[in-house]
Amino acid sequence: MQTPYFLLDKQLLDANLVSFKDALNRIWAHSSIGYSVKTNSMPWLLKYLKGQGLQAEVVSDEEYELSLLCGFAETEIIYNGPIKSEDYFISAVRKGSIVNIDSKNELAWFKAHIKESNSNIGIRINVDTSIFDESDVAYTNEGFRFGFSEENRDLAQAIDILRLGDEKNRIGLHFHCNSVSRSVDVYRKIALYAKELILKYNIDPSFIDVGGGFFGGVEGKPGPVDYVNVIYEELKNVVDVEKTKLIVEPGSAIIGSAVSFHTSVIDVKDTSKATVVTTDGSRINIDPLWAKDKYDYATESDYDASKIKSKQIICGYTCMDHDRIMSITGGRALSIGDRIIYSKVGAYTMTFGGPFIKYFPEVYVEDSGVSQLIRKRMTVQDYYTIQNG
Numbered sequence: 001m002q003t004p005y006f007l008l009d010k011q012l013l014d015a016n017l018v019s020f021k022d023a024l025n026r027i028w029a030h031s032s033i034g035y036s037v038k039t040n041s042m043p044w045l046l047k048y049l050k051g052q053g054l055q056a057e058v059v060s061d062e063e064y065e066l067s068l069l070c071g072f073a074e075t076e077i078i079y080n081g082p083i084k085s086e087d088y089f090i091s092a093v094r095k096g097s098i099v100n101i102d103s104k105n106e107l108a109w110f111k112a113h114i115k116e117s118n119s120n121i122g123i124r125i126n127v128d129t130s131i132f133d134e135s136d137v138a139y140t141n142e143g144f145r146f147g148f149s150e151e152n153r154d155l156a157q158a159i160d161i162l163r164l165g166d167e168k169n170r171i172g173l174h175f176h177c178n179s180v181s182r183s184v185d186v187y188r189k190i191a192l193y194a195k196e197l198i199l200k201y202n203i204d205p206s207f208i209d210v211g212g213g214f215f216g217g218v219e220g221k222p223g224p225v226d227y228v229n230v231i232y233e234e235l236k237n238v239v240d241v242e243k244t245k246l247i248v249e250p251g252s253a254i255i256g257s258a259v260s261f262h263t264s265v266i267d268v269k270d271t272s273k274a275t276v277v278t279t280d281g282s283r284i285n286i287d288p289l290w291a292k293d294k295y296d297y298a299t300e301s302d303y304d305a306s307k308i309k310s311k312q313i314i315c316g317y318t319c320m321d322h323d324r325i326m327s328i329t330g331g332r333a334l335s336i337g338d339r340i341i342y343s344k345v346g347a348y349t350m351t352f353g354g355p356f357i358k359y360f361p362e363v364y365v366e367d368s369g370v371s372q373l374i375r376k377r378m379t380v381q382d383y384y385t386i387q388n389g
């Protein structure tokens with residue numbers, strides 16, 4: 001296989017799936033897993049997860065359409081986010097998708113078109129960031145972007161509209177919060193916040209959707225059982241867990257740890273100040289937010305190279321001087337043809353970004369030692385055709 005390429009390890013993927021399914025079956029059986037399509041929207045993966053009984057959590061009309069193409073029924077799609085179109089919104093509600101309303105715009109569409117109570121409709125709650133430990137979330141001063149705030153009464157109004165003014169009508173509650181730590185405590189706080197709202201507004205939720213943002217398959221970090229446990233413990237006294245469905249929307253916890261990115265050294269040079277190692281993978285491929293400060297990686301060489309270098313700067317192919325992936329200090333001197341393999345890079349990577357200088361690399365899936373190509377390298381002709389129709 002020619003580098004650069006991504007390799008999806010199907011056994012690791014299966015292990016991540018099993019640990020979510022087991023935790024939910026054991027603790028909150030009336031539940032579903034809505035895989036976060038944006039985290040990695042590879043069609044092979046979506047079809048596979050559909051076959052494994054997952055639902056698709058989408059945040060655009062395009063992702064909705066892609067999920068249908070990959071075999072999900074409308075009733076197996078959760079439609080979130082602030083950029084739904086009116087047509088898709090109405091159709092998704094009518095066809096039985098779970099639709100979590102994010103904006104006043106959508107409330108207006110609801111009022112205009114939906115006349116009957118619908119327990120598949122949920123409301124995205126703009127959880128007050130001050131309930132969290134400062135080390136767990138970003139934007140503690142400015143707050144989160146999405147959903148309705150309870151503190152300014154917007155949430156109360158929205159709940160009233162969605163329940164059509166009748167407390168007996170059931171709706172769902174959606175709480176995804178972006179945390180920087182993925183800590184279990186974030187979910188404890190979310191569950192406590194949910195509990196307060198349930199009591200205050202006398203809600204019998206059809207579902208509680210806690211969103212994504214979990215760890216999964218990473219040694220030394222929490223796993224599904226830890227998260228589901230705290231959510232259950234905080235909510236078991238205010239909801240009937242046989243009637244209120246728990247929805248989780250993992251993305252990274254399913255695919256992140258199952259994928260590696262394989263690159264080769266294409267040049268090594270000493271400048272007056274450093275040793276620069278250029279590779280055929282870029283930071284674009286594995287760190288779309290350009291924020292990582294360490295990687296889980298290994299190097300491979302066909303030669304028994306024992307020379308040690310005090311510092312090597314590993315760079316990407318992009319011709320941008322800042323495409324510097326990492327520095328290796330005190331490592332074996334790398335030479336042309338050596339491989340650098342980055343692990344746990346399946347989330348927000350292989351479908352993020354676009355054709356820049358080099359085009360999307362190949363993706364393989366490996367199962368019991370057998371590799372299968374599941375995405376061809378994007379060719380110049382593919383790129384040209386997309387641009388020219």
Ligand SMILES: Cc1ncc(COP(=O)(O)O)c(C=O)c1O
Nearest residue numbers: 036039176212213249250251252
């Ligand atoms: C609403 C929603 N659900 C699920 C996810 C998936 O998060 P992760 O990939 O971190 O599990 C996200 C990511 O931002 C999200 O916004």
